[in-house]
Amino acid sequence: MQAAVVESVGGPFTIRDLDIEEPRPDEILVKITASGICHTDLSTRRAWPQSRLPMVFGHEGAGVVEVVGSAVTTVAPGDTVCLSYRSCGVCRSCASAQPAYCETGIRALNASGTRTDGSSPLIRDGSRVFGNFFGQSSFATHVLAYESNCVKVPASLNPVLAAPLGCGVQTGAGTVLIVLQPAPGSSLVVFGAGSVGLSAVMAAVAEGCSVIVVDPVGSRRAVARELGADAALDPAEYDDVAAAVRDITSGGTHCALDTTGQPAVVSQAIGALRHRGTLALVGIGTTAQFDIMALMTKGIQVRGVIEGDAIPQEFIPRLIALHGQGRLPVEKLITTYPFRDIEEAARAAVAGEVIKPVLTFG
Known part of the structure; x- marks a missing residue:
């Protein structure tokens, strides 16, 4: 796989060849077809600790499921999906249909740079690369995601439109x-x-x-x-x-x-x-x-x-329906960039030249 890796605090996105582990029982291997760049990605790379670099960011991915772990039941290989934030599914907030306030914590599941056991599925030349950002790290050609942040969407939906639905x-x-x-x-x-x-x-x-x-x-x-x-x-x-x-x-x-x-x-x-x-x-x-x-x-x-207090599996289909009715013209916000131009896309976003840059993967 290839990924846009940040190797120093506030440093640029650099495309690198990486290896990614096979999915564990609760993981889903997704081939990314589009990924939005969010302000959170850009602000976080400026403040991310050196001890957790190199790191792969990105949390508005869309793509196609390639492999699912043995415990996964909600999606299957070939499904087109939109990726969102991750939640534990068992705490009091998740049990009361408020996964955005998961008590396992935003950091542990979405912003630690690792799985909850401290491991990362990304490797370069035998050394660990941090990832698992929002349970995806979608500035990459392939990611490992989870049932809680993986939403099946129609195959007819342009992934450039699907990607920003997951967060912004x-x-x-x-x-x-x-x-x-x-x-x-x-x-x-x-x-x-x-x-x-x-x-x-x-x-x-x-x-x-x-x-x-x-x-x-x-x-x-x-x-x-x-x-x-x-x-x-x-x-x-x-x-x-x-x-x-x-x-x-x-x-x-x-x-x-x-x-x-x-x-x-x-x-x-x-x-x-x-x-x-x-x-x-x-x-x-x-x-x-x-x-x-x-x-x-x-x-x-x-x-x-x-x-937005949203449960992704319920709300993203609602957003797709609104778009289909012409009431949520997301395309008016989007400027596309090929994945190789991620640093230029990030620069344009910071400068206010574009509203929502979306990376495309050929």
Whole structure:
């Protein structure tokens, strides 16, 4: 197999020849046909510990099942699949249909660089290469995945469209459709018009909501308008973004969604809400300060969200159905790159030149 390997902290993706182990009883060997590049891949490679390098990232894979372990029953060789996040299936959260909050932990199953026993299935010249990122490490021609993160999809679905469904689209659309559940005619403001934010826009428009987008990049604001947003604001043009949103919505939005993780933006999102409004936080950040009295006196709810609260096996088919109805035009977010050009794709994503780069494998 070949994989895009990161060999130093913050270093480039370098295509290397690797060996991959045969699947264990609970594992699924998938030949990758497309893989989305997510902001998480790019931010994580900048902070990944040197002790866990070299490493293969990637967590929006799509492909074809080649071999299944003896305990696997949900997919078979020849099935086309979309890969998502991994969960244990047995903890309290998983048992209560909330696998995104698996108590085994995001790190242990999705971001440790190894299987839970500390091993990695990837080898180069006799030495271990770390992987198993989100139970896949899809910046590679082949991966080992699991039943919890492997979703069968129609063979007719273009893998370039299928790949981003497993994380970015699922997170944005799921936050709207599963968590916020805005009523038709209600309003939503989305801070950040990347793939997650614009997926939220598409889902909200599909539900008949009025949507405002806030983003400093003009091309992304234009896409937001094309997708049905009623307004797209450049924050640099306003002294008080929250006040501008309240003016547009006659007192504030019913819901807000922050994809940035930036404390100042989170404060703007809170300020943009009307009484009893709800803010969903999906952007990765560190700390933020809230005006507690503003939350209390307005009855505002703040909700952290992982992967849109989605159960991939249930929600990804729903996303595919919405796309088939023309209500989730994911293709408008995508720019494709051949796998060999992964570093250029990553550069373009960081520079804001593209919204959702998707790698293709010939």
